[in-house]
Amino acid sequence: MAKIIVVTSGKGGVGKTTTSAAISSGIAMRGHKTVVIDFDIGLRNLDIIMNCERRVVYDFVNVINGEANLRQALIKDKRAENLYILPASQTRDKDALTVEGVERILNELAADGFEYIICDSPAGIEHGAFMAMYFADMAIVVANPEVSSVRDSDRILGILQSKSRRAENGERVEECLLLTRYNPERVAKGEMLGVQDVEEILATKLLGVIPESETVLKASNQGIPVIHDIESPAGQAYSDAVSRLLGEEVEHRFMSVEQKGLFKRLFRRSA
Amino acid sequence: MSIFDYFRSAKKDTASIAKERLQIIVAHERNQRNKPDYLPKLQQELLEVIRKYVDVDQDQVEVQLDNNGNCSVLELNITLPDRV
Numbered sequence: 001m002a003k004i005i006v007v008t009s010g011k012g013g014v015g016k017t018t019t020s021a022a023i024s025s026g027i028a029m030r031g032h033k034t035v036v037i038d039f040d041i042g043l044r045n046l047d048i049i050m051n052c053e054r055r056v057v058y059d060f061v062n063v064i065n066g067e068a069n070l071r072q073a074l075i076k077d078k079r080a081e082n083l084y085i086l087p088a089s090q091t092r093d094k095d096a097l098t099v100e101g102v103e104r105i106l107n108e109l110a111a112d113g114f115e116y117i118i119c120d121s122p123a124g125i126e127h128g129a130f131m132a133m134y135f136a137d138m139a140i141v142v143a144n145p146e147v148s149s150v151r152d153s154d155r156i157l158g159i160l161q162s163k164s165r166r167a168e169n170g171e172r173v174e175e176c177l178l179l180t181r182y183n184p185e186r187v188a189k190g191e192m193l194g195v196q197d198v199e200e201i202l203a204t205k206l207l208g209v210i211p212e213s214e215t216v217l218k219a220s221n222q223g224i225p226v227i228h229d230i231e232s233p234a235g236q237a238y239s240d241a242v243s244r245l246l247g248e249e250v251e252h253r254f255m256s257v258e259q260k261g262l263f264k265r266l267f268r269r270s271a
Numbered sequence: 272m273s274i275f276d277y278f279r280s281a282k283k284d285t286a287s288i289a290k291e292r293l294q295i296i297v298a299h300e301r302n303q304r305n306k307p308d309y310l311p312k313l314q315q316e317l318l319e320v321i322r323k324y325v326d327v328d329q330d331q332v333e334v335q336l337d338n339n340g341n342c343s344v345l346e347l348n349i350t351l352p353d354r355v
Binding site: 146147150151154155158162187189190191192193194197200201202 | 284285286287289290292293294296297300301304
């Protein structure tokens with residue numbers, strides 16, 4: 001049976017698409033057949049983050065409307081084997097997504113042998129975001145350590161607990177928190193909410209902390225999900241998050257200020 | 272504001288202010304969230320019925336739903352106008 005995971009946040013610009021790209025690549029690289037679906041109808045962006053924007057022929061809405069089949073619309077990722085991308089439509093309006101249509105596609109994907117279905121939610125709490133979360137077994141709530149993002153995350157957690165199909169059936173969507181753009185230096189100075197603060201406010205299990213890193217922008221510039229950058233702290237943090245998602249116990253890293261050794265300092269200066 | 276207050280507030284870092292503000296607003300919004308959708312309409316309709324008999328304003332009728340374990344209490348609080 002396929003596991004449906006929604007990547008959501010409420011607030012825009014916190015890193016949902018970056019996270020969807022990284023997590024889906026990570027899961028696929030561990031050998032699981034994975035598909036990542038862009039639910040942001042009219043504002044598709046997952047394709048450009050994953051460098052397949054020129055390979056889009058048919059999209060999610062075409063498949064729902066029966067204008068193309070899944071095989072025609074799915075784009076095979078060039079980096080990770082086992083990974084497929086289902087792009088959002090750029091032209092239709094978001095009401096093109098229907099509960100029945102989305103359910104049919106998810107069932108087809110599961111029947112096709114996909115083990116993980118990652119749903120990249122649009123920002124907001126409108127129809128598209130609702131469709132992305134409705135069928136989820138698990139939710140990754142992406143938040144930045146900042147007041148508006150944390151508040152919106154709490155709102156999203158409330159919606160997951162009341163409006164998802166699992167909630168309607170009296171079950172619970174498994175929720176976890178991914179804190180992105182984290183800056184341990186600023187946390188140490190008391191300028192930024194710490195992990196413990198956000199965990200305490202949202203009372204949600206922590207999946208991971210992704211440190212603020214220049215490599216995230218560099219990765220998106222090139223269309224390479226940052227998890228492929230194994231040198232980068234952000235890439236490593238995403239890799240840890242994938243391990244936890246797959247049930248491994250991995251200690252959290254990148255949460256405190258890195259102590260630079262003497263050699264490292266000298267090296268950096270001369271480099 | 273005394274000079275002591277000035278120093279005290281200067282010492283408090285902005286992250287703790289953010290945390291405090293968030294705790295308050297999140298608690299408030301969670302409280303709102305647990306209320307059923309029909310509550311505002313119920314309040315409106317109750318008000319109309321009461322108005323048939325007594326002259327009361329919107330803000331003089333308060334409908335509150337409290338959950339105590341597995342039982343819910345719907346509390347209706349109407350402030351009647353002063354008798355002239």
